[in-house]
Amino acid sequence: MSKEITNRKDNYSQWYNDIVNKADLAENSPVRGCMVIKPHGYSIWEKMQGVLDKMFKDTGHTNAYFPLFIPKSFFSREASHVEGFAKECAVVTHYRLKNDEEGKEIVVDENAKLDEELIIRPTSETIIWHTYKGWIQSYRDLPILVNQWANIVRWEMRTRLFLRTSEFLWQEGHTAHATKEEALEETRRMIDVYADFAENWMAMPVLKGTKTDSERFAGAIETYTIEALMQDGKALQSGTSHFLGQNFAKAFDVTFTDQSGNLEYVWSTSWGVSTRLMGALIMAHSDDNGLVLPPKLAPTQVVIVPIYKKEGQLEQISAKANELKQQLQEKGISVKYDDRDTQTPGWKFSEYEMKGVPVRLAIGPRDMENGTLEVARRDTLEKEFISQDQAVEHVSQLLENIQSNIYEKALKYREDNTYTTDDYEEFKDILNNRGGFVYAHWDGTAETEQKIKEDTKATIRCIPVDGDQQPGKCIYSGQPSSQRVVFARAY
Amino acid sequence: MSKEITNRKDNYSQWYNDIVNKADLAENSPVRGCMVIKPHGYSIWEKMQGVLDKMFKDTGHTNAYFPLFIPKSFFSREASHVEGFAKECAVVTHYRLKNDEEGKEIVVDENAKLDEELIIRPTSETIIWHTYKGWIQSYRDLPILVNQWANIVRWEMRTRLFLRTSEFLWQEGHTAHATKEEALEETRRMIDVYADFAENWMAMPVLKGTKTDSERFAGAIETYTIEALMQDGKALQSGTSHFLGQNFAKAFDVTFTDQSGNLEYVWSTSWGVSTRLMGALIMAHSDDNGLVLPPKLAPTQVVIVPIYKKEGQLEQISAKANELKQQLQEKGISVKYDDRDTQTPGWKFSEYEMKGVPVRLAIGPRDMENGTLEVARRDTLEKEFISQDQAVEHVSQLLENIQSNIYEKALKYREDNTYTTDDYEEFKDILNNRGGFVYAHWDGTAETEQKIKEDTKATIRCIPVDGDQQPGKCIYSGQPSSQRVVFARAY
Numbered sequence: 015m016s017k018e019i020t021n022r023k024d025n026y027s028q029w030y031n032d033i034v035n036k037a038d039l040a041e042n043s044p045v046r047g048c049m050v051i052k053p054h055g056y057s058i059w060e061k062m063q064g065v066l067d068k069m070f071k072d073t074g075h076t077n078a079y080f081p082l083f084i085p086k087s088f089f090s091r092e093a094s095h096v097e098g099f100a101k102e103c104a105v106v107t108h109y110r111l112k113n114d115e116e117g118k119e120i121v122v123d124e125n126a127k128l129d130e131e132l133i134i135r136p137t138s139e140t141i142i143w144h145t146y147k148g149w150i151q152s153y154r155d156l157p158i159l160v161n162q163w164a165n166i167v168r169w170e171m172r173t174r175l176f177l178r179t180s181e182f183l184w185q186e187g188h189t190a191h192a193t194k195e196e197a198l199e200e201t202r203r204m205i206d207v208y209a210d211f212a213e214n215w216m217a218m219p220v221l222k223g224t225k226t227d228s229e230r231f232a233g234a235i236e237t238y239t240i241e242a243l244m245q246d247g248k249a250l251q252s253g254t255s256h257f258l259g260q261n262f263a264k265a266f267d268v269t270f271t272d273q274s275g276n277l278e279y280v281w282s283t284s285w286g287v288s289t290r291l292m293g294a295l296i297m298a299h300s301d302d303n304g305l306v307l308p309p310k311l312a313p314t315q316v317v318i319v320p321i322y323k324k325e326g327q328l329e330q331i332s333a334k335a336n337e338l339k340q341q342l343q344e345k346g347i348s349v350k351y352d353d354r355d356t357q358t359p360g361w362k363f364s365e366y367e368m369k370g371v372p373v374r375l376a377i378g379p380r381d382m383e384n385g386t387l388e389v390a391r392r393d394t395l396e397k398e399f400i401s402q403d404q405a406v407e408h409v410s411q412l413l414e415n416i417q418s419n420i421y422e423k424a425l426k427y428r429e430d431n432t433y434t435t436d437d438y439e440e441f442k443d444i445l446n447n448r449g450g451f452v453y454a455h456w457d458g459t460a461e462t463e464q465k466i467k468e469d470t471k472a473t474i475r476c477i478p479v480d481g482d483q484q485p486g487k488c489i490y491s492g493q494p495s496s497q498r499v500v501f502a503r504a505y
Numbered sequence: 506m507s508k509e510i511t512n513r514k515d516n517y518s519q520w521y522n523d524i525v526n527k528a529d530l531a532e533n534s535p536v537r538g539c540m541v542i543k544p545h546g547y548s549i550w551e552k553m554q555g556v557l558d559k560m561f562k563d564t565g566h567t568n569a570y571f572p573l574f575i576p577k578s579f580f581s582r583e584a585s586h587v588e589g590f591a592k593e594c595a596v597v598t599h600y601r602l603k604n605d606e607e608g609k610e611i612v613v614d615e616n617a618k619l620d621e622e623l624i625i626r627p628t629s630e631t632i633i634w635h636t637y638k639g640w641i642q643s644y645r646d647l648p649i650l651v652n653q654w655a656n657i658v659r660w661e662m663r664t665r666l667f668l669r670t671s672e673f674l675w676q677e678g679h680t681a682h683a684t685k686e687e688a689l690e691e692t693r694r695m696i697d698v699y700a701d702f703a704e705n706w707m708a709m710p711v712l713k714g715t716k717t718d719s720e721r722f723a724g725a726i727e728t729y730t731i732e733a734l735m736q737d738g739k740a741l742q743s744g745t746s747h748f749l750g751q752n753f754a755k756a757f758d759v760t761f762t763d764q765s766g767n768l769e770y771v772w773s774t775s776w777g778v779s780t781r782l783m784g785a786l787i788m789a790h791s792d793d794n795g796l797v798l799p800p801k802l803a804p805t806q807v808v809i810v811p812i813y814k815k816e817g818q819l820e821q822i823s824a825k826a827n828e829l830k831q832q833l834q835e836k837g838i839s840v841k842y843d844d845r846d847t848q849t850p851g852w853k854f855s856e857y858e859m860k861g862v863p864v865r866l867a868i869g870p871r872d873m874e875n876g877t878l879e880v881a882r883r884d885t886l887e888k889e890f891i892s893q894d895q896a897v898e899h900v901s902q903l904l905e906n907i908q909s910n911i912y913e914k915a916l917k918y919r920e921d922n923t924y925t926t927d928d929y930e931e932f933k934d935i936l937n938n939r940g941g942f943v944y945a946h947w948d949g950t951a952e953t954e955q956k957i958k959e960d961t962k963a964t965i966r967c968i969p970v971d972g973d974q975q976p977g978k979c980i981y982s983g984q985p986s987s988q989r990v991v992f993a994r995a996y
Binding site for chain 2: 048056059078080083103104108109110122133144148181
């Protein structure tokens with residue numbers, strides 16, 4: 015077992031890095047903060063993309079593509095946006111290299127300096143709203159429901175694979191509407207899509223709520239978020255949907271003629287999820303043996319491994335395995351039959367365990383005699399022998415079972431690590447020593463939020479939109495509070 | 506008709522721009538040379554991506570993702586590659602902006618200068634081979650069959666939407682092999698995949714061949730290409746597949762232990778197609794009424810337009826239209842029923858004609874009485890009335906018919922504009938006055954190639970791999986030639 019990984023309890027952070035590395039998900043590149051997403055990691059991202067893309071199309075959106083580069087001046091147009099986004103970013107200043115005078119090296123050609131620097135997009139509101147100005151004249155041109163799949167660069171000083179990288183992949187929806195109500199409805203629709211995806215595909219329970227002023231997207235009037243709890247008791251913001259009001263329409267002067275002939279500014283939203291979801295997926299379910307994937311997002315759902323000593327045995331096992339593979343594929347299940355002779359069954363077992371394949375079937379000569387096979391489930395590591403005749407039915411059900419089991423397990427973990435308190439000492443003790451989500455009253459001020467952050471390193475993850483919305487008194491200041499909010503330390 | 510477009514014969518170049526613009530495919534952005542791919546254009550690109558991605562996976566490839574940025578020094582590693590690619594490119598020199606001293610503007614923070622400049626990838630061989638070094642030790646690690654879908658930047662002075670833009674989208678396959686034979690086989694396999702895609706999906710006939718030394722990819726030992734003929738008699742290189750030998754393995758020191766225990770350099774290939782294919786698709790089939798799309802790549806294959814005066818009529822027509830829509834969808838046909846009341850049927854007819862929807866069905870009150878509907882096919886603009894009962898069968902067949910008809914039409918155009926000559930005066934006359942592909946003998950020297958280019962603006966598009974390979978005498982120098990090659994002016 016060269017692939018041993020660090021135990022979660024010993025060093026959670028190293029455990030995460032080990033899984034990303036040893037399950038072949040991603041690796042650091044020679045460019046600081048940028049990652050290489052390896053084939054296994056990318057195939058999971060592709061599954062996520064496929065599902066999300068269908069959800070977006072089912073809710074009326076189409077894809078488009080906008081430039082990677084944004085003229086520097088665009089960032090100054092929306093006042094709060096520039097503060098939030100135009101700082102740590104990659105700046106293109108030149109457009110040509112040349113051989114140096116000795117001809118040994120290539121150097122930047124100082125004659126090829128851009129008149130205006132270009133910024134690699136850290137998010138695309140500005141370039142998109144500049145473009146929408148040309149697309150929108152009348153109410154007939156609305157709504158515009160567009161999404162973009164793209165790479166994004168935000169220069170980060172401390173990076174972690176998937177969770178925080180200078181370049182990452184994401185989707186960003188940018189919609190334009192005739193009315194405030196319609197834009198608000200869209201904002202909420204998309205956070206619901208994200209919550210649906212997180213819970214029903216990633217098997218990851220999430221809290222849904224709005225952000226406080228200080229945590230809001232730069233340029234937004236309201237930011238909706240979904241927040242998941244990782245196994246170290248820290249929260250991970252997994253998706254956001256922003257109601258932008260008329261801010262970007264005003265910044266880029268985008269108006270339309272309404273049905274009464276009046277000229278109005280357009281209302282807008284934006285919403286996005288990124289390869290950060292890969293980090294969430296890894297941390298939500300994995301264990302000390304490696305990656306655990308929800309069957310619905312596993313690129314390979316079932317692997318079949320033959321166990322044999324002689325060639326004749328392999329032939330017989332392969333016939334059965336290929337038959338099974340075909341039957342499972344007919345049910346829409348993705349199956350890999352690994353009959354490589356360059357690796358032992360033991361090596362394969364630990365490899366697929368590490369990579370999170372939900373179900374492993376093993377067939378040996380004795381199984382062929384008995385008409386049985388061994389089924390191992392990745393989530394609980396339980397094994398059992400079943401009849402070959404029942405295999406297809408059994409595996410189909412098992413995949414559903416694993417999907418719901420890991421969701422329930424994650425939900426139970428969250429419930430076990432969710433606290434409600436009105437006592438500030440207890441509040442600090444939980445956040446400083448135990449972790450998890452803490453429901454507490456807050457007076458609504460940025461000052462209190464900041465003080466609590468200094469005491470506990472925790473931030474307000476969201477103001478929940480569901481559940482208990484009783485008023486009370488702020489846990490820190492004693493001032494009136496309209497409802498409990500959720501505190502946690504976060505990624 | 507506000508959407509009139511320039512006739513091909515009057516101004517071919519303007520005709521192309523008009524279609525791109527008025528069929529809502531793409532537009533120029535505020536960043537010089539970068540385009541916005543609009544929803545309709547992007548939906549066609551998505552169809553192309555989907556088909557190609559499946560073809561790549563069916564031939565054993567997986568996707569991965571490598572960084573946008575490449576350290577400047579990487580380009581110096583492969584001698585001919587640096588000449589070809591490290592010149593006109595976007596250079597990132599800084600990673601932070603700040604408010605200027607008066608606080609009115611944002612400026613580049615000179616304290617945030619990168620130690621080594623980063624180049625936005627113009628192609629990814631260098632960063633990928635740097636990465637592969639860590640992935641390859643033994644023959645067991647080979648082959649690596651990886652593809653990447655990504656954006657690419659090559660700073661272009663003269664740009665045209667889709668055909669030549671500073672930023673474009675593409676896929677780049679990068680494979681690593683244990684033997685030369687295997688790498689050569691892969692190179693040819695992928696050019697065959699591209700030819701298959703061009704002919705059977707894009708309905709665009711292509712010539713397959715190799716490039717001359719001067720037209721070869723920088724760093725390749727052999728470049729295979731597919732070349733299509735556009736309606737103005739110019740060739741368009743539509744896809745390339747490169748046999749890279751051991752060049753990149755040597756540049757990045759990537760070796761493996763073979764089965765006999767010897768250390769060998771790895772053999773490699775790379776291959777790619779880009780959003781340039783959108784330009785090819787547009788020019789291959791479109792006419793003076795707008796875009797013509799092959800049904801297999803049309804996002805909407807059939808549009809149904811109701812024609813009515815009273816509400817009651819619409820209701821009746823809609824019932825029939827929705828029934829038809831469902832029946833067609835069950836056959837895997839994509840259908841849009843456009844019952845918007847904000848536009849007239851005439852407006853819709855010209856809109857869908859402009860956008861290249863292959864089949865249009867119109868149903869009016871008289872049709873409802875007669876049990877008929879009107880079918881219009883986009884390729885020939887022919888219309889006919891058919892029985893509603895036969896509509897599903899008729900439309901299915903019509904779509905296949907259109908697919909093969911536009912291929913045949915493009916093939917006939919190419920045949921009508923392909924010449925073979927041994928006379929240099931005639932050769933020049935064809936290229937300077939008529940256009941098209943010209944098969945002629947060439948002595949194999951770069952000098953002759955250059956002279957011919959000066960006389961005719963034509964280049965050698967490829968040395969064909971199929972067909973007549975008889976030797977002869979060079980049309981320019983009279984020196985021996987091993988086979989005819991294909992000349993044309995090109996995009």
